[in-house]
Amino acid sequence: MKFSKQDIYNALETITAPGEGKSLIESKFVTNVVTFGNEVIVDVTIGNPTLQAKKKMEVEIMKVIHEKVDQKIDVKVNVKANTPDTATKSAANNAIKAKKVAGIQNIIAIASGKGGVGKSTLTANLAVTLVKMGFKVGILDADVYGPSMPIMFDVAEAKPTARNVNGRSKMVPVESYGVKLLSLGFFTQSNQAVIWRGAMASKALNQMIFDADWGELDFMLIDLPPGTGDIHLSIVQAVPVTGAVIVSTPQNIALADAKKGVAMFEQENINVPVLGIIENMSYFTPAELPDNKYYIFGKDGARNLAQDINTTFLGEIPLVQSIREAGDAGHPVALQDDTPLENTFIGITKNMVSQLVKRNDDLPPTEIVKITTMAGCSTK
Numbered sequence: 001m002k003f004s005k006q007d008i009y010n011a012l013e014t015i016t017a018p019g020e021g022k023s024l025i026e027s028k029f030v031t032n033v034v035t036f037g038n039e040v041i042v043d044v045t046i047g048n049p050t051l052q053a054k055k056k057m058e059v060e061i062m063k064v065i066h067e068k069v070d071q072k073i074d075v076k077v078n079v080k081a082n083t084p085d086t087a088t089k090s091a092a093n094n095a096i097k098a099k100k101v102a103g104i105q106n107i108i109a110i111a112s113g114k115g116g117v118g119k120s121t122l123t124a125n126l127a128v129t130l131v132k133m134g135f136k137v138g139i140l141d142a143d144v145y146g147p148s149m150p151i152m153f154d155v156a157e158a159k160p161t162a163r164n165v166n167g168r169s170k171m172v173p174v175e176s177y178g179v180k181l182l183s184l185g186f187f188t189q190s191n192q193a194v195i196w197r198g199a200m201a202s203k204a205l206n207q208m209i210f211d212a213d214w215g216e217l218d219f220m221l222i223d224l225p226p227g228t229g230d231i232h233l234s235i236v237q238a239v240p241v242t243g244a245v246i247v248s249t250p251q252n253i254a255l256a257d258a259k260k261g262v263a264m265f266e267q268e269n270i271n272v273p274v275l276g277i278i279e280n281m282s283y284f285t286p287a288e289l290p291d292n293k294y295y296i297f298g299k300d301g302a303r304n305l306a307q308d309i310n311t312t313f314l315g316e317i318p319l320v321q322s323i324r325e326a327g328d329a330g331h332p333v334a335l336q337d338d339t340p341l342e343n344t345f346i347g348i349t350k351n352m353v354s355q356l357v358k359r360n361d362d363l364p365p366t367e368i369v370k371i372t373t374m375a376g377c378s379t380k
Helices: 005-012 051-068 084-097 119-132 198-210 230-238 252-265 301-308 321-328 340-362
Strands: 030-036 039-046 074-081 104-111 137-141 161-165 168-172 174-176 179-183 217-223 243-248 274-280 313-317
Touching: 005 030, 005 039, 005 051, 039 051, 051 074, 104 119, 104 230, 104 252, 104 340, 119 137, 119 179, 119 217, 119 243, 119 274, 119 321, 119 340, 137 198, 198 230, 243 252, 243 301, 243 340, 252 274, 252 301, 274 301, 274 340, 301 313, 313 340
Parallel strands: 039 074, 104 217, 104 243, 137 179, 137 217, 243 274, 274 313
Antiparallel strands: 030 039, 161 168, 174 179
16 A cells, blocks of 8 residues: 555544634644554544543544545554643653763664564674774663573673662663673563563663663664564654664565665654665575585575665675574674674674764754654654
């Protein structure tokens, strides 16, 4: 299905605002509209605080979008009552979300459309490579349902401590190999499943971002979960993400999802620059046949995708057993000096930093995405 944000606004123009005699749009009851693929999120503020009024508005919006735009659109409606208390709380919430993280220069989201492509392994190795280059680095493990950084950095049993900062108690990230880490994995048992709705996960992420003493960092890498869901939205609402890096394997099914990941960050409402694409598991070379390359998952898939969507190909990483073994042992393979894999990660990291410098020279700072705002306020 193909539709634009303007199509949604046009549909909402046909709904009369309660007690106004004008449309929802004219009365500025619609505070924001966000589109993601076949999903639409509509934020509405009305004067009537009753549950019945909210439900009626929600049903009316869903019905008109399905009738006038497309029946298959997944519509989510957030209806708030514009009472003085609500307006005050809304302003306070936006003030919290609008805070930059003090001391952090660049925030880079590491994402993948598909799970199992090695995104967390890449994040860990990029982080230690940046440290070896002399940068101050932190990782926020935002994969709340499958946190892996504690294992990859051999700190699975560690717990963040607390420190008093300007009269407030703040978490102190766990540090390993010079990288500062915070992960939900530090606060759960290894055999404990995290069964949370999006709002709970988002709250936990906000605490790890703003209630922690990260200190001075050149880079914060955010290891995102697969897909394009609540966690991704929460991150771009919470902090101004400087840029995103997409990880994929060469196979078509992974590339299709990677393309969706790029499209998410390039959405008008989000507008986070994509620094480039990394291809993992590019080929396999047996130890006994060092001159042979076997393209198990396909050849040059991510490279071709980067060219097709006009973004940068940051490099390729072969399918090597030692990368998996090093991650399982809690010692990222890029820590090993003078190896072909170290050189591979150095090259990719340099390409990423080069694109970041270019992005910071050519583009203004990324703004925080504001999904929910007070009536009449601009959204971004």
